[in-house]
Amino acid sequence: MSVSAWVTDRVSTDRVHLDVAACGRISQAALEVEVAHLQREAEVGGYVAEAEAEATVTRGREALGAMVGLDGSAVFLSEGAAPVFAALLAAWPLERGARIGVVPSEYGGNARVLRSKAAVRGWELVSMPVDPLGRIADVPDGLDLVTFPQVPSQRGITQPVEDVLATGVPLLLDVAQSLGQVEVPPGAAAYAGTSRKWLCGPRGVGFGIVDPAWHDRLPDPPTLGGLEHSDLRRFDSSETHVAGRVGLALAARTWSPALLPVLQAASAAARVLLEGVAGWQVVEPVEEPTGITTLRHESADAFATRDVLVKEGFVVSALPTSRADDVDVPLLRVSTAAWVTPGDLDALAAALERCTR
Numbered sequence: 001m002s003v004s005a006w007v008t009d010r011v012s013t014d015r016v017h018l019d020v021a022a023c024g025r026i027s028q029a030a031l032e033v034e035v036a037h038l039q040r041e042a043e044v045g046g047y048v049a050e051a052e053a054e055a056t057v058t059r060g061r062e063a064l065g066a067m068v069g070l071d072g073s074a075v076f077l078s079e080g081a082a083p084v085f086a087a088l089l090a091a092w093p094l095e096r097g098a099r100i101g102v103v104p105s106e107y108g109g110n111a112r113v114l115r116s117k118a119a120v121r122g123w124e125l126v127s128m129p130v131d132p133l134g135r136i137a138d139v140p141d142g143l144d145l146v147t148f149p150q151v152p153s154q155r156g157i158t159q160p161v162e163d164v165l166a167t168g169v170p171l172l173l174d175v176a177q178s179l180g181q182v183e184v185p186p187g188a189a190a191y192a193g194t195s196r197k198w199l200c201g202p203r204g205v206g207f208g209i210v211d212p213a214w215h216d217r218l219p220d221p222p223t224l225g226g227l228e229h230s231d232l233r234r235f236d237s238s239e240t241h242v243a244g245r246v247g248l249a250l251a252a253r254t255w256s257p258a259l260l261p262v263l264q265a266a267s268a269a270a271r272v273l274l275e276g277v278a279g280w281q282v283v284e285p286v287e288e289p290t291g292i293t294t295l296r297h298e299s300a301d302a303f304a305t306r307d308v309l310v311k312e313g314f315v316v317s318a319l320p321t322s323r324a325d326d327v328d329v330p331l332l333r334v335s336t337a338a339w340v341t342p343g344d345l346d347a348l349a350a351a352l353e354r355c356t357r
Helices: 003-008 028-044 046-052 054-066 081-091 108-121 161-166 212-217 242-254 259-274 302-311 342-355
Strands: 075-078 099-102 124-127 145-149 171-174 190-194 206-210 292-296 317-319 331-335
Touching (some): 046 054, 046 242, 054 075, 054 206, 081 171, 081 190, 108 124, 206 212, 259 292, 259 331, 259 342, 302 331
Parallel strands (some): 099 124
8 A cells, every 4th residue: 555545544633643652543444344343243243253354364464474574373463562472471481590681661561571470480681781772782691582672662762673683592572662663673583562553553452473483382371262273373362352353454454664764754854843842852863763752851741741732632642750761751752654744743843832831
């Protein structure tokens, strides 16, 4: 699908939507297939409708797997990136004493899961050296697993994934903020992602992708949901929002890599335009190839500013210090997509000047 066709198919809105890093704008086509599936559930029951939708969902798995060079048999579906990450970590074949490389920019929820699992299973969490922006500077020797978000939700930087892969240490890569926003290299042992952000699919659906070399090394999960399957579908959550999976399937199939330079150009423009407005400072370098721009202020309340901006018609996010260990003050976050225009950014800059307090 072309960029213009993809943009035109978004559900219309009277807001300036600059919050893709939280939830993207679903397409009219995806909305329609979701509603059609719910209608079918009402007519024939959820399980019959689910069986009828299996081919559609399978095509979605194939599209997701292809984004990292794998096929649909490597994909399982759950409710979001967080439960996928937890399921993969619980299943990963790590012995007591295993050493896991982590970063300060790890998403707070995942960091809590890591600490909890490490305490129970006797793993050692090893903080990897990072540069001032949080990029991994080195991978210590003797690690059994490395895990981190390719793009943190609180900072629009990209981690050097290919450099980490070159070390040969198995990588569990969090792509919740990267798949659909930047290029995701193949070669990780596993990926955890979500529908609702840069793929602009529905909320409440996530996916895991696992390299086939690891399939037989992962024990069956503690559920009866998918045990009839020998591939990664055995990790599927069984009581799930099937209409959301149908919507994700369409979103994944209609996403195009041609969207990447468009959203990145909009973000670069935002960083130039917003720097210094009402005392807000842009964290990211202008040239960083992501759609996320974060702003910090020495005295303004990011949450109060966000609330006023939302009332004025601008959809943005405010991030608490609990988001990650490397966040020292609440941040305002602006995230661009291919639908963002220069006029949208000019209007945001003017509103930010008015709203800052």
